[in-house]
Amino acid sequence: CFFSRGVSPAHRIHPTAHSATGTVTIHQPLNYRAGARVHPADGGQAEEVYEPATGRVICKVLCSGEKEVDLAVQSAKAAFKIWSQMSGMERSRVLLEAARIIREQREEIATMETINNGKSIFEARVDIDISWQCLEYYAGLAGSLAGECIQLPGGSFGYTRREPLGVCVGIGAWNYPFQIACWKSAPALACGNAMVFKPSPFTPVSVVKLAEIFTEAGMPKGLFNVVQGGAATGQFLCHHPDVAKISFTGSVPTGMKIMEMAAKGIKPVTLELGGKSPLIIFSDCALENAVNGALMANFLTQGEVCCNGTRVFVERKILDVFTKEVVKRTQKIKIGDPLLEDTRMGALINRPHLDRVQGFIKQAKEQGAEVLCGGDLYVPDDPKLKNGYYMRPCVLGNCTDDMTCVKEEIFGPVMSILPFDTEEEAVERANATKFGLAGGVFTRDIQKAHRVVAALKAGMCFINNYNLSPVELPFGGYKASGFGRENGRAAIEYYSQLKTVCVEMGDVESVF
Numbered sequence: 465c466f467f468s469r470g471v472s473p474a475h476r477i478h479p480t481a482h483s484a485t486g487t488v489t490i491h492q493p494l495n496y497r498a499g500a501r502v503h504p505a506d507g508g509q510a511e512e513v514y515e516p517a518t519g520r521v522i523c524k525v526l527c528s529g530e531k532e533v534d535l536a537v538q539s540a541k542a543a544f545k546i547w548s549q550m551s552g553m554e555r556s557r558v559l560l561e562a563a564r565i566i567r568e569q570r571e572e573i574a575t576m577e578t579i580n581n582g583k584s585i586f587e588a589r590v591d592i593d594i595s596w597q598c599l600e601y602y603a604g605l606a607g608s609l610a611g612e613c614i615q616l617p618g619g620s621f622g623y624t625r626r627e628p629l630g631v632c633v634g635i636g637a638w639n640y641p642f643q644i645a646c647w648k649s650a651p652a653l654a655c656g657n658a659m660v661f662k663p664s665p666f667t668p669v670s671v672v673k674l675a676e677i678f679t680e681a682g683m684p685k686g687l688f689n690v691v692q693g694g695a696a697t698g699q700f701l702c703h704h705p706d707v708a709k710i711s712f713t714g715s716v717p718t719g720m721k722i723m724e725m726a727a728k729g730i731k732p733v734t735l736e737l738g739g740k741s742p743l744i745i746f747s748d749c750a751l752e753n754a755v756n757g758a759l760m761a762n763f764l765t766q767g768e769v770c771c772n773g774t775r776v777f778v779e780r781k782i783l784d785v786f787t788k789e790v791v792k793r794t795q796k797i798k799i800g801d802p803l804l805e806d807t808r809m810g811a812l813i814n815r816p817h818l819d820r821v822q823g824f825i826k827q828a829k830e831q832g833a834e835v836l837c838g839g840d841l842y843v844p845d846d847p848k849l850k851n852g853y854y855m856r857p858c859v860l861g862n863c864t865d866d867m868t869c870v871k872e873e874i875f876g877p878v879m880s881i882l883p884f885d886t887e888e889e890a891v892e893r894a895n896a897t898k899f900g901l902a903g904g905v906f907t908r909d910i911q912k913a914h915r916v917v918a919a920l921k922a923g924m925c926f927i928n929n930y931n932l933s934p935v936e937l938p939f940g941g942y943k944a945s946g947f948g949r950e951n952g953r954a955a956i957e958y959y960s961q962l963k964t965v966c967v968e969m970g971d972v973e974s975v976f
């Protein structure tokens with residue numbers, strides 16, 4: 465598998481995955497509290513949930529009110545008392561069992577993710593693999609989470625305890641619904657915390673499956689709860705006095721609001737926000753790898769990826785050959801029914817978002833960019849897909865740094881190509897953005913590669929590849945792309961706190 469590892473071939477193909485587009489409806493409650501699916505106790509405003517591939521409503525999600533949010537937090541609080549007292553090894557075993565169940569149910573979860581999100585089943589399987597790998601990784605760390613012992617004068621000493629924070633809130637975006645929930649819950653639970661998770665109201669479905677799996681794996685009932693809804697529900701969560709931490713993935717404007725709310729309760733926050741990341745292609749690159757890298761950097765999940773390298777800086781010497789090849793390969797991307805095995809680009813999340821992406825392309829043309837391919841709506845032949853939210857992936861040439869398409873996050877399949885002449889110029893232009901989530905470089909010159917990534921003001925940098933997600937590596941942003949880290953050992957810092965204990969072995973020497 466091309467950007468995940470450790471998947472046995474038996475997990476790859478499932479014979480029944482093909483037929484479900486346009487047929488699934490969901491009737492079960494989508495809130496999860498105290499170890500069971502429940503209808504929310506209050507709120508109750510219903511939002512339609514779509515299948516992007518067909519434009520069909522697959523269910524209605526009931527938004528949780530203040531009372532339901534409180535019940536979920538209280539349920540988490542009760543479970544925290546049990547879970548936080550368990551040893552790391554005991555927690556590890558439960559997380560490993562959850563990872564095993566996810567592997568077992570991989571096809572079912574990936575199919576649901578595809579139906580609700582619109583991404584290809586091929587990619588959804590990778591997302592689910594990254595998800596269980598994340599649980600395995602933090603299960604591995606759970607047993608070794610510890611403080612340190614520090615010798616002091618006269619035989620006295622101090623020690624630190626790494627303690628959980630309490631009830632953590634996770635708020636997710638719609639592009640990687642299951643994976644985001646795992647990236648937040650795995651380190652949180654490994655550290656001994658409880659969690660209340662709110663997915664995006666566009667993709668409420670798969671995270672409830674995760675909650676069921678956690679219970680089946682042996683977590684105390686109430687340890688992981690799901691509330692549903694949009695901004696109002698999110699605000700109840702962020703203001704709740706019993707919430708110890710908020711981890712958010714989403715847009716910059718919402719991230720600012722989350723931070724303001726957290727400030728009122730002195731709650732720590734992790735913010736995984738948007739980006740407009742640079743990918744710098746030098747003329748001494750391996751061209752085919754660089755072309756592959758540019759496609760990986762722009763067209764996964766219909767371009768709806770926060771860390772995408774959407775500003776592709778190409779050394780002028782290879783501009784023509786690189787552009788020609790990228791365009792040729794982009795035109796070959798198979799768009800269509802996301803549940804078909806050979807589809808590589810499915811549907812965008814919803815009609816307003818598709819319109820927004822189309823608006824960016826229109827504006828790019830008005831500002832002088834040239835559409836080298838795609839950018840138009842795509843209507844699949846299959847009649848059941850005719851109301852889906854498809855577009856052809858787009859490559860823009862003739863771009864300049866001041867264009868809106870180069871400055872703003874589009875969150876769709878739109879690549880902007882920008883020529884450059886010198887390394888210094890490329891680095892300076894790459895850094896001339898309010899964002900700092902990711903960046904990449906393609907070159908065969910190892911000194912240049914390391915020099916350039918060292919100069920990039922971005923949290924996640926790639927050399928000679930792009931958009932890989934090994935769970936062992938910390939992920940997160942600089943500047944307006946947020947702070948805090950997910951994945952890797954680093955995430956432990958954001959879901960635990962240190963208690964220092966100072967131990968006197970002698971007598972108290974009072975100054976009074």
Ligand SMILES: NC(=O)C1=CN([C@@H]2O[C@H](COP(=O)(O)OP(=O)(O)OC[C@H]3O[C@@H](n4cnc5c(N)ncnc54)[C@H](O)[C@@H]3O)[C@@H](O)[C@H]2O)C=CC1
Binds near residue numbers: 695
């Ligand atoms: N850095 C990262 O890891 C990622 C960042 N993103 C960013 O997310 C954006 C797209 O996702 P969207 O779901 O449209 O973002 P969004 O910011 O509109 O919503 C994200 C989540 O916040 C909730 N929310 C909205 N208003 C809220 C409020 N006032 N209080 C509490 N919660 C609130 C939403 O219901 C949703 O669950 C893009 O800008 C993208 O760059 C998306 C995925 C990953």
Ligand SMILES: C[N+](C)(C)CCCC(=O)O
Binds near residue numbers: 771931
């Ligand atoms: C998995 N990956 C690296 C393609 C994207 C992860 C960040 C996001 O949630 O957008």
